[in-house]
Amino acid sequence: MSFLQIDKVCKSFGPINVLRDISLDVEEGGFLVLVGPSGCGKSTLLNTIAGLEKLTTGEIRIEGNVIDDLEPADRNIAMVFQSYALYPNMNVGQNIAFGLEMRGMPKDERDAKVAEVAKTLQIEHLLDRKPGQLSGGQRQRVAMGRALVRNPKLFLFDEPLSNLDAKLRVDMRTEIKRMHQTFGSTIVYVTHDQIEAMTLGTRIAVLKDGIVQQYGTPAEIYNDPSNMFVADFMGSPAMNLIPATVRGHAIEMSRAGDDPLVLSFDALPVTVSARNGQDVIVGIRPEAITDAAGRGGEKSIQATCRIDVVEPAGADIYAITTLGGKEVVTRLHQDWSGSANQAADLLFNLEKIVFFDPQSGERLR
Incomplete structure (x- = not known):
């Protein structure tokens, strides 16, 4: 059985159909990248998985259990946003530990988990700094650490690298890839950057106008495109x-x-x-x-x-x-x-x- 199942999902805002009959399966430990141009529905699909948007029709299941009626806090999903969403008045350690504190975890356990994650992400020396004292790449690591420390069932990334300069984007791609290999996490990742999609994903879903144009491995998407849109969109230079x-x-x-x-x-x-x-x-x-x-x-x-x-x-x-x-x-x-x-x-x-x-x-x- 697939770990994450997106089954015939549709989402409409009034008369506008944003997602149209989307069905995708993700294995446990898989890295699914949703890629496509602006307005194709990829962030909306991510938000329906997170519970930030309600489905119009269809079902989303994790480990066979329907999660559509669960509140976001009850889905055991961690989300990393484009904006990082760090608390400016808290230091790095407090930002990472905040979710655990809200769940009532004892302080000694919180501190141990924060130390473990900080070591993995190489931000141990930053734990006492405030977000305003950090670079963009360091803030992104903190946002990832806050998600990792919870040990959720599923990670959602919404264009997390789009605010970084070109070299830092390459460096952070490597960090995310390393994180996935280290923790074996199941990840759904949204981007408009087809290079990110090809380098990070174990599976890629190419979207256009709310419709999945092709779903497959990076090699399948690149070498065996199903239509001219996929052929032109994936690859740099394009086909x-x-x-x-x-x-x-x-x-x-x-x-x-x-x-x-x-x-x-x-x-x-x-x-x-x-x-x-x-x-x-x-x-x-x-x-x-x-x-x-x-x-x-x-x-x-x-x-x-x-x-x-x-x-x-x-x-x-x-x-x-x-x-x-x-x-x-x-x-x-x-x-x-x-x-x-x-x-x-x-x-x-x-x-x-x-x-x-x-x-x-x-x-x-």
């Missing part, structure tokens, strides 16, 4: 989505200043080959288009393309060409010696190409 035409066992894409680029396959998916002479959208990640020096895969085709822009990125070089009338990002080795406004030989990994319907945006399999 290239290129208009093309089916020609028998091949696909044909217009190429700036040259004949069309034809990629021939041993076999196309049945739903694609059935569209002979019709248009499809070709999806291919930047790393599946590389320079001829390598990384192409066993089933690769080399083609010459004009490079429009070159963007060095340290370990790699991103080069932009134009196919099907769209800008296409390629990922080349750092020692690639080409330059902009010149032709270059590129390898297209056919094993990494997926296809979508141009009208519906749904995957063609």
Whole structure:
């Protein structure tokens, strides 16, 4: 049985349907990330789990028990907010211990638990400081410590890193990952940042307009997107989505200043080959288009393309060409010696190409 079950959940505010028939299962110790653009319903879903919003229809269960009618304080859930929500008049130790004190835990037990959590989060030296004396990253650790010390059944994180600068976000991602591995906690985490989603989650639910577009592991979401929205939203840079035409066992894409680029396959998916002479959208990640020096895969085709822009990125070089009338990002080795406004030989990994319907945006399999 799944630890957390979200079963056909709907939530409406008046005539506006914010969540639409959402069903998700999370195993004990799992790390579910809810990701999507602003307004997609991810924070509302988190609030229904916490009990801060009542469901319109559907059920939420923890360990098989329906929690919909329980007050937030009775759900044994800890929530870490974007704003940290620390008490400014209390020091760090008091902030961490506050929930335990409200539950009547004796002081010696509280102190022992606070010391244990503070050691794990490496904030022992901060216990006597007030929140106003802390950096953003330190405050986030305190908020995490306040949640951890309660040993709840479920942790909820609502965009906890969005107020931090870029480097600190990376550092705190590592801290949250380490916390999950150390404590084996079950976590539901909301973010609009797909990098956070890919690096943290054991499972990812991609939401748009209150509907789950795809639910799966990070690898499934990245390599096997169910529609064009998921393909475009997940990945940095995003998946290239290129208009093309089916020609028998091949696909044909217009190429700036040259004949069309034809990629021939041993076999196309049945739903694609059935569209002979019709248009499809070709999806291919930047790393599946590389320079001829390598990384192409066993089933690769080399083609010459004009490079429009070159963007060095340290370990790699991103080069932009134009196919099907769209800008296409390629990922080349750092020692690639080409330059902009010149032709270059590129390898297209056919094993990494997926296809979508141009009208519906749904995957063609």
